[in-house]
Amino acid sequence: MEYIIEPQKIENRSMEIIRPYLDRLNLSEPEIKVYSRIIHAAGDPDYANWIRIHPTAIQAGCQALQKGADIFCDVEMVRTGINKTRLGAWGGKVHCLISDPSVIAAAKVTGATRAMTAMRSFGDKLDGSVVAIGNAPTALFELMKMMQETGIRPSLIVGVPVGFVGASESKDLLAAESPVPYITVLGNKGGSPIAASAVNALLYMN
Amino acid sequence: MEYIIEPQKIENRSMEIIRPYLDRLNLSEPEIKVYSRIIHAAGDPDYANWIRIHPTAIQAGCQALQKGADIFCDVEMVRTGINKTRLGAWGGKVHCLISDPSVIAAAKVTGATRAMTAMRSFGDKLDGSVVAIGNAPTALFELMKMMQETGIRPSLIVGVPVGFVGASESKDLLAAESPVPYITVLGNKGGSPIAASAVNALLYMN
Numbered sequence: 336m337e338y339i340i341e342p343q344k345i346e347n348r349s350m351e352i353i354r355p356y357l358d359r360l361n362l363s364e365p366e367i368k369v370y371s372r373i374i375h376a377a378g379d380p381d382y383a384n385w386i387r388i389h390p391t392a393i394q395a396g397c398q399a400l401q402k403g404a405d406i407f408c409d410v411e412m413v414r415t416g417i418n419k420t421r422l423g424a425w426g427g428k429v430h431c432l433i434s435d436p437s438v439i440a441a442a443k444v445t446g447a448t449r450a451m452t453a454m455r456s457f458g459d460k461l462d463g464s465v466v467a468i469g470n471a472p473t474a475l476f477e478l479m480k481m482m483q484e485t486g487i488r489p490s491l492i493v494g495v496p497v498g499f500v501g502a503s504e505s506k507d508l509l510a511a512e513s514p515v516p517y518i519t520v521l522g523n524k525g526g527s528p529i530a531a532s533a534v535n536a537l538l539y540m541n
Numbered sequence: 542m543e544y545i546i547e548p549q550k551i552e553n554r555s556m557e558i559i560r561p562y563l564d565r566l567n568l569s570e571p572e573i574k575v576y577s578r579i580i581h582a583a584g585d586p587d588y589a590n591w592i593r594i595h596p597t598a599i600q601a602g603c604q605a606l607q608k609g610a611d612i613f614c615d616v617e618m619v620r621t622g623i624n625k626t627r628l629g630a631w632g633g634k635v636h637c638l639i640s641d642p643s644v645i646a647a648a649k650v651t652g653a654t655r656a657m658t659a660m661r662s663f664g665d666k667l668d669g670s671v672v673a674i675g676n677a678p679t680a681l682f683e684l685m686k687m688m689q690e691t692g693i694r695p696s697l698i699v700g701v702p703v704g705f706v707g708a709s710e711s712k713d714l715l716a717a718e719s720p721v722p723y724i725t726v727l728g729n730k731g732g733s734p735i736a737a738s739a740v741n742a743l744l745y746m747n
Contacts, residue, residue, distance in 0.1 A: 336682065338707045345707070375705070378728075412734065472544065499559065499581070523584035527622075
């Protein structure tokens with residue numbers, strides 16, 4: 336069977352195939368890049384119907400990353416998927432505490448998820464950062480609560496938790512009430528590759 | 542806003558929500574577990590229409606893993622997503638060579654993807670193993686070629702590469718011509734969480 340084996344050709348052809356799905360949406364070029372990377376990561380053009388990008392999200396995210404902002408993730412798969420070479424060149428690092436022994440111990444005591452416990456323990460390090468949530472609705476709910484209670488303000492929230500219990504609600508809340516710019520995907524879909532691809536779109540934009 | 546924060550309750554409720562989507566499909570209980578984990582990981586019940594499980598795949602995969610078979614992945618995100626504690630208890634390890642310096646160097650020389658180069662370099666270690674491909678169609682095409690050319694036989698192939706260039710074709714080929722049992726998702730959808738969730742379903746089954 337004939338198939339393309341050159342990485343750049345595969346990516347270029349993918350982007351060509353995705354582009355027509357975006358034509359009717361009146362997107363800016365930077366928005367097209369974010370949409371395309373997400374659809375590419377999911378293999379699913381239906382994402383075009385559910386992605387929501389706050390008007391200043393791309394600019395805010397790019398500026399923060401270029402100034403060396405760190406990225407805080409809910410789960411290890413998001414950390415794994417982010418291009419750390421590109422990020423590191425600007426001075427940023429990716430953090431995830433879900434497997435941290437103190438987080439695991441604390442979550443056992445409270446009975447809450449490790450993802451929300453880990454988010455809480457990032458504390459005011461989240462100020463000025465990029466937060467990328469690809470799995471746990473509870474982490475996004477917790478972040479919204481922290482912003483309300485403590486006044487911390489990330490530069491950008493990429494909030495795309497996935498699933499049938501709380502995911503849709505947490506993203507509706509983000510889109511309706513976030514005090515900072517956000518990128519999200521409404522509904523049940525989402526996941527670690529979606530979070531990582533949105534962040535990588537910003538990293539590749541500069 | 543009220544939401545569930547206890548991990549086990551979230552998972553149980555998710556599985557309750559997913560179950561009705563599977564009712565019309567006449568699945569066995571082990572198949573329901575694989576379908577449910579995949580749909581849970583994607584937040585997308587449409588996967589029920591595209592998942593294909595070879596009749597002996599679940600049994601073959603479970604038996605291999607319980608005997609300590611290793612798992613070979615195309616990308617790091619698949620490795621990250623697999624429950625290594627459960628696997629390690631049976632003696633198995635997860636391998637990925639996509640960031641191996643010799644693979645990167647070899648891929649530069651040939652111009653092919655790192656994922657297919659990495660798959661080729663696993664060689665006859667793949668015999669009796671579980672292969673989990675969550676990203677790169679080229680890795681799955683290469684594995685099919687290796688099985689034909691060299692006679693290596695994994696115990697199970699979880700082949701769910703994602704995207705618009707080669708993914709659907711590589712999975713059609715797997716379903717049509719694989720000499721060993723497989724789990725796949727036809728069409729463009731797939732991805733690392735899909736591969737990891739299918740493998741984890743097998744790990745949790747015992």
